[in-house]
Amino acid sequence: MTRLRTASSAGFTLMEVLIAFAILAVSLAILIGTQANSVQMNDRANRMSVAAMLARGKMFDIESELLREGFSTTTQRDGGTFREEGFEAFRWTAEVEVVEISGQAEQEFVEGVTAQLYGDGESDGVLSGASAVTQFLPMIIAQIPQIINDISERTRRIVLTVEWDVGGGTQSFTLTQFVVNIDSEEFLREEGPSPDELLEALQ
Numbered sequence: 001m002t003r004l005r006t007a008s009s010a011g012f013t014l015m016e017v018l019i020a021f022a023i024l025a026v027s028l029a030i031l032i033g034t035q036a037n038s039v040q041m042n043d044r045a046n047r048m049s050v051a052a053m054l055a056r057g058k059m060f061d062i063e064s065e066l067l068r069e070g071f072s073t074t075t076q077r078d079g080g081t082f083r084e085e086g087f088e089a090f091r092w093t094a095e096v097e098v099v100e101i102s103g104q105a106e107q108e109f110v111e112g113v114t115a116q117l118y119g120d121g122e123s124d125g126v127l128s129g130a131s132a133v134t135q136f137l138p139m140i141i142a143q144i145p146q147i148i149n150d151i152s153e154r155t156r157r158i159v160l161t162v163e164w165d166v167g168g169g170t171q172s173f174t175l176t177q178f179v180v181n182i183d184s185e186e187f188l189r190e191e192g193p194s195p196d197e198l199l200e201a202l203q
Helices: 014-069 103-118 137-142 144-153 195-202
Strands: 076-082 087-098 155-166 169-180
Touching: 014 076, 014 087, 014 155, 014 169, 144 155
Parallel strands: none
Antiparallel strands: 076 087, 087 155, 155 169
């Protein structure tokens, strides 16, 4: 005698199957999206690492060229690609700027040095009472503006930007560095107390 299958032992209904497939589809979409974002982030990190490496190398080249050929009195601009390095997709632009120190900043620096050495009226300076040393300080302080001007003339700011295309946009990495070209003999060739005079005063 054959028994009829009851409703409780029947298979999945069409609605249950559709719901299961919908849940599976949503889960797969989330998983694929997460994986795609992970790949994009990894690719972006790799490109940033390459850009940083290329920027460091190019910055060294620019600095070496500046110290070898000397500084220009005006802002210089240059650019190109990294084809020779094997990274044609990356481009670079560089600006070598003259560093200018304002008169106000110069005056504030001189006033700050003077206050530290002589005192500011509320507290004594580090050299208060050292008359043997302080007799040379006016000459030294008077040379500070010229020293600041010399430092400004011998300093350049390099702003280097590396760019590359990503999808429909552009990403970039910017590096800034100061280069100072100081010839010690020429830089110290200023009028003032000689080392022997300073040593004698300190004794």
